[in-house]
Amino acid sequence: xxxxxxxxxxxxxxxxxxxxxxxxxxxxxxxxxxxxxxxxxxxxxxxxxxxxxxxxxxxxxxxxxxxxxxxxxxxxxxxxxxxxxxxxxxxxxxxxxxxxxxxxxxxxxxxxxxxxxxxx
Amino acid sequence: xxxxxxxxxxxxxxxxxxxxxxxxxxxxxxxxxxxxxxxxxxxxxxxxxxxxxxxxxxxxxxxxxxxxxxxxxxxxxxxxxxxxxxxxxxxxxxxxxxxxxxxxxxxxxxxxxxxxxxxxxxxxxxxxxxxxxxxxxxxxxxxxxxxxxxxxxxxxxxxxxxxxxxxxxxxxxxxxxxxxxxxxxxxxxxxxxxxxxxxxxxxxxxxxxxxxxxxxxxxxxxxxxxxxxxxxxxxxxxxxxxxxxxxxxxxxxxxxxxxxxxxxxxxxxxxxxxxxxxxxxxxxxxxxxxxxxxxxxxxxxxxxxxxxxxxxxxxxxxxxxxxxxxxxxxxxxxxxxxxxxxxxxxxxxxxxxxxxxxxxxxxxxxxxxxxxxxxxxxxxxxxxxxxxxxxxxxxxxxxxxxxxxxxxxxxxxxxxxxxxxxx
Numbered sequence: 001x002x003x004x005x006x007x008x009x010x011x012x013x014x015x016x017x018x019x020x021x022x023x024x025x026x027x028x029x030x031x032x033x034x035x036x037x038x039x040x041x042x043x044x045x046x047x048x049x050x051x052x053x054x055x056x057x058x059x060x061x062x063x064x065x066x067x068x069x070x071x072x073x074x075x076x077x078x079x080x081x082x083x084x085x086x087x088x089x090x091x092x093x094x095x096x097x098x099x100x101x102x103x104x105x106x107x108x109x110x111x112x113x114x115x116x117x118x119x120x
Numbered sequence: 121x122x123x124x125x126x127x128x129x130x131x132x133x134x135x136x137x138x139x140x141x142x143x144x145x146x147x148x149x150x151x152x153x154x155x156x157x158x159x160x161x162x163x164x165x166x167x168x169x170x171x172x173x174x175x176x177x178x179x180x181x182x183x184x185x186x187x188x189x190x191x192x193x194x195x196x197x198x199x200x201x202x203x204x205x206x207x208x209x210x211x212x213x214x215x216x217x218x219x220x221x222x223x224x225x226x227x228x229x230x231x232x233x234x235x236x237x238x239x240x241x242x243x244x245x246x247x248x249x250x251x252x253x254x255x256x257x258x259x260x261x262x263x264x265x266x267x268x269x270x271x272x273x274x275x276x277x278x279x280x281x282x283x284x285x286x287x288x289x290x291x292x293x294x295x296x297x298x299x300x301x302x303x304x305x306x307x308x309x310x311x312x313x314x315x316x317x318x319x320x321x322x323x324x325x326x327x328x329x330x331x332x333x334x335x336x337x338x339x340x341x342x343x344x345x346x347x348x349x350x351x352x353x354x355x356x357x358x359x360x361x362x363x364x365x366x367x368x369x370x371x372x373x374x375x376x377x378x379x380x381x382x383x384x385x386x387x388x389x390x391x392x393x394x395x396x397x398x399x400x401x402x403x404x405x406x407x408x409x410x411x412x413x414x415x416x417x418x419x420x421x422x423x424x425x426x427x428x429x430x431x432x433x434x435x436x437x438x439x440x441x442x443x444x445x446x447x448x449x450x451x452x453x454x455x456x457x458x459x460x461x462x463x464x465x466x467x468x469x470x471x472x473x474x475x476x477x478x479x480x481x482x483x484x485x486x487x488x489x490x491x492x493x494x495x496x497x498x499x500x501x502x503x504x505x506x507x508x509x510x511x512x513x514x515x516x517x518x519x520x521x522x523x524x525x526x527x528x529x530x531x532x533x534x535x536x537x538x539x540x541x542x543x
Contacts, residue, residue, distance in 0.1 A: 041401050044336050060175055060340040
């Protein structure tokens, strides 16, 4: 735990569950939206899980640059204190919505080409 | 006969009431709105919770609301804040309309409330206390009657003796626009002669606020400059700002209004409510569905798109929401989109969620009656994606015969109401 490899492993495993893909099929260059089919809400849930697992808060202003797997991992390396490990003892990086089984995000019909927006 | 269904029965607005971050009561609100005053301020505290763990720390709070000025001691102490707002706004609208239950059949006066969250203030308090204290016998006996979502509609009926149909519509941020539409349909169906319509919301509290923060729906870049945070259609907008308050309208059949010699603000000419059946939070990006809702409402009102003069837009100040709405307006109105006046009330009071639709119709009625289009403040640098010539940061004086009001809500739902200048 706490090595750069484990950050990568945690993020990729989380994405594998979220997108129902094999971890090996997820590359650092993959974009959450265009390659992995996550919509804006799926991405927000992913970030929510990341914040919990690494005990940090990701400002809205940082979101626009966190569009690929590699960018998120790089960002976490920079944000997690040197030699520090994720505070969560579990490998769970996923959001835990009240209505879903623990630790599983199922993207609601992953869609390509959707951007951050809200109708609120 | 009053009970016979008549889809062509004309329905008018005869009373208005409002509780908002820029004014309690229509005169104060309208003056502030025309001046372009912002009601957005920094949140000073969330009790024991650290403010810095909220990305957004600004809101449209009603800081000077003292319930004892308007309500009795028991109501001031026991009722949830959203219901207090509803009672105060409804009281103003009923008084202004001169609607008296003792001068007609009270069973012909109904209540239609729109609320997205309901009595969450008491909800949060009681749930927190139960889990912290682990003393179930200390849950307040008034908890259930307060948090049932129709508590405000019941209280409004009790306050005025309105014994007609009494319903609550909850469709998130479009709740009270659907409530206006449903009141219109009730009147046309002959179920009542008059409806007290209210939209009310009070969600600026630790849990609800955190939920919207974490949905990344709220503005977070203007915490140091709160009055600039809500900026619909502006290039620098970065999310909505939560507001609170209530709007109330008296809707009645034209024949009923005439028999009472009531002052008429505007005619409610059409309504459409649709569901995109697309995504719980995200609108369909091409704006086709929003355009469809506007088009359907215009068709019901028998108004051509080329005859629309003004739109009170949903305009929440989210990046995509504003963009998609303008796309929808362009599709629905075609060339006319460049001619209509458009205003975003949320630029001044924030997004009052379930109350927004009723407040939008109240603004629409005043706009249609006076020809004054309030400013959309902070529209300093028009975003090319949603710029239209009719959006302005200053007051516009226009000749207005037809105003559209839009509201869109989580659950993929859209609503549009069409108001006509009464003649």
